[in-house]
Amino acid sequence: MVPIFTYRDERKLFAVIGAVIVAALIALVQLDAAKSGKPSILADAVTSAAFVVQSTVTAVAGAVHGMAAGIAAAPHLASQNAELREKNRALRTENARLREALALSPEATEIANAMSAIPGGIEASTIGYDPENVDRVITLDRGSRAGIAADDGVVNEDGVVGRIVSATPLESTVLLVTDGASKVPAVVQRGRWWGIATGTNGRIRLEYISQDAKLRVGDAVVTGAGRSFRAGLPLGTIARVDHPDGALYQSALLDPAASFGRISRVIVVPRN
Numbered sequence: 001m002v003p004i005f006t007y008r009d010e011r012k013l014f015a016v017i018g019a020v021i022v023a024a025l026i027a028l029v030q031l032d033a034a035k036s037g038k039p040s041i042l043a044d045a046v047t048s049a050a051f052v053v054q055s056t057v058t059a060v061a062g063a064v065h066g067m068a069a070g071i072a073a074a075p076h077l078a079s080q081n082a083e084l085r086e087k088n089r090a091l092r093t094e095n096a097r098l099r100e101a102l103a104l105s106p107e108a109t110e111i112a113n114a115m116s117a118i119p120g121g122i123e124a125s126t127i128g129y130d131p132e133n134v135d136r137v138i139t140l141d142r143g144s145r146a147g148i149a150a151d152d153g154v155v156n157e158d159g160v161v162g163r164i165v166s167a168t169p170l171e172s173t174v175l176l177v178t179d180g181a182s183k184v185p186a187v188v189q190r191g192r193w194w195g196i197a198t199g200t201n202g203r204i205r206l207e208y209i210s211q212d213a214k215l216r217v218g219d220a221v222v223t224g225a226g227r228s229f230r231a232g233l234p235l236g237t238i239a240r241v242d243h244p245d246g247a248l249y250q251s252a253l254l255d256p257a258a259s260f261g262r263i264s265r266v267i268v269v270p271r272n
Helices: 006-035 041-116
Strands: 122-129 137-140 151-153 162-169 172-176 183-188 192-199 204-210 220-223 233-244 249-256 266-268
Touching: 137 162, 162 233, 183 204, 192 249, 204 233
Parallel strands: none
Antiparallel strands: 122 137, 122 266, 137 172, 151 162, 151 266, 162 172, 183 192, 183 220, 192 204, 204 249, 220 233, 233 249
């Protein structure tokens, strides 16, 4: 006997029955939610799913819009970046200039005060020195056009620096008082003892002082009136007194008044 229903028909029947049961359950859930006045579980699930889908779509759209805006603004951003780099460079340059001006301010004030005490003095700046330190010389940025000539004295706010040994129209060379070729008339202030200040290529030696002079460490020594300097300019202070046996004179080693490691501005004192 041939069966009325095939296996495939049975599967369809079970699917229909299952769908009816699911629909009935959904209806019961919805009905129960309606009676309680609360959203059903199915409604919440559908709403959540819709929210997730909507959020994903919005995020993707926002990212695409942001990427497009970034690509469109890239040339403008590059221009702004270059402008900011240039402003930063200008600020660094100005900052360096202001720091240098601040560092020079005390010395500029001191030189201005020294200028007021030296009528006819010519202010100049150091622009060079002997890199091998063979000769104790420095080069100034002013020369004969400014009225500077050979044998003019050179001082700063601390005391004697040296004397001019050569001058061109725009530059001049100073032989420092510490050079071995430098010789300056000098006077020990306490007691007014005379001597000759000679450079030792680093410090100053006061020579040909009478054996009667009662020299002391710390005594101030100033210039005597001479070819390059007027009397009374600070030369240094006595650091050591020497009494050679059988010598007619005594000598003393001086610490220079001027600090030669940091000379940047000086005053040239014309001989006339």
